Amino acid sequence: MTAQQTGSSAPTGGDSLVALENVDKWFGELHVLQDINLRIRRGEVVVVIGPSGSGKSTLCRTINRLETIDKGAISLDGQPLPAEGKALAQLRAEVGMVFQSFNLFAHKTILENVTLGPIKVRGIAKAEAETRARELLDRVGVGHQAEKYPAQLSGGQQQRVAIARALAMEPKVMLFDEPTSALDPEMIKEVLDVMVDLAKRGMTMVVVTHEMGFARTAADRVVFMADGAIVEENTPEEFFGNPRSDRARDFLSKIL
Ligand code: ADP
Numbered sequence: 001m002t003a004q005q006t007g008s009s010a011p012t013g014g015d016s017l018v019a020l021e022n023v024d025k026w027f028g029e030l031h032v033l034q035d036i037n038l039r040i041r042r043g044e045v046v047v048v049i050g051p052s053g054s055g056k057s058t059l060c061r062t063i064n065r066l067e068t069i070d071k072g073a074i075s076l077d078g079q080p081l082p083a084e085g086k087a088l089a090q091l092r093a094e095v096g097m098v099f100q101s102f103n104l105f106a107h108k109t110i111l112e113n114v115t116l117g118p119i120k121v122r123g124i125a126k127a128e129a130e131t132r133a134r135e136l137l138d139r140v141g142v143g144h145q146a147e148k149y150p151a152q153l154s155g156g157q158q159q160r161v162a163i164a165r166a167l168a169m170e171p172k173v174m175l176f177d178e179p180t181s182a183l184d185p186e187m188i189k190e191v192l193d194v195m196v197d198l199a200k201r202g203m204t205m206v207v208v209t210h211e212m213g214f215a216r217t218a219a220d221r222v223v224f225m226a227d228g229a230i231v232e233e234n235t236p237e238e239f240f241g242n243p244r245s246d247r248a249r250d251f252l253s254k255i256l
């Protein structure tokens with residue numbers, strides 16, 4: 001282990017893969033992120049829960065700089081987030097993101113959806129990208145759909161393709177923002193199963209979800225947000241069994 005640089009103003013995040021330090025963000029008058037401190041270790045699965053409007057999506061979006069911050073610092077794998085240009089594109093390739101809406105390219109096949117990033121951004125040869133894409137599509141259970149278009153697949157299948165597409169970039173961390181919220185109930189499990197498998201394989205994951213079963217099974221840590229702040233964080237056992245704050249107790253009483 002090399003010595004950490006000291007005396008440098010750039011945050012290194014220590015041994016964290018993702019580190020947010022004293023992060024503040026405003027949307028006009030709205031203080032949407034309030035002094036957020038969050039360190040995510042390599043291989044850790046962090047579930048973020050909290051009421052609607054508490055800042056969960058904004059938090060995710062700051063990590064791949066889809067949103068800028070007003071104060072504080074964010075680092076990925078010891079490097080401060082680049083502001084723009086090629087370095088920013090590089091960073092985004094290292095942070096996989098899966099949204100509530102699947103956001104697949106409608107006029108490209110499933111296979112093309114998964115190979116596009118690796119070919120264009122990573123510069124991988126088409127044949128190699130296709131081999132890898134087919135492996136990933138098999139892994140998420142949609143290998144037989146590779147030549148189809150997104151609209152020909154169910155919502156659950158499309159979301160699994162979106163996960164495969166993110167994984168094809170070989171990200172260091174995967175962010176999931178309510179990945180099952182837009183799905184019919186019978187399709188939720190097939191997506192959660194893929195996520196549980198990914199967690200078991202050691203992927204570093206930040207997951208915003210209302211699926212408390214997933215949080216209990218797969219999370220190393222639950223982070224509870226309310227009104228832009230992290231109110232409480234704990235292991236799932238402790239958080240669900242013994243929530244400390246009134247806000248968390250109130251929230252859990254409504255969803256459990
Ligand atoms: P959550 O994901 O927890 O529901 P969000 O991060 O989406 O919360 O939103 C937090 C707050 O910020 C909400 O009050 C929302 O209306 C507001 N907000 C989100 N995005 C924007 C934006 N681009 N401009 C202004 N306000 C926003």
Ligand code: MG
Pocket residue numbers: 056057058177178
């Ligand atoms: Mg949200």
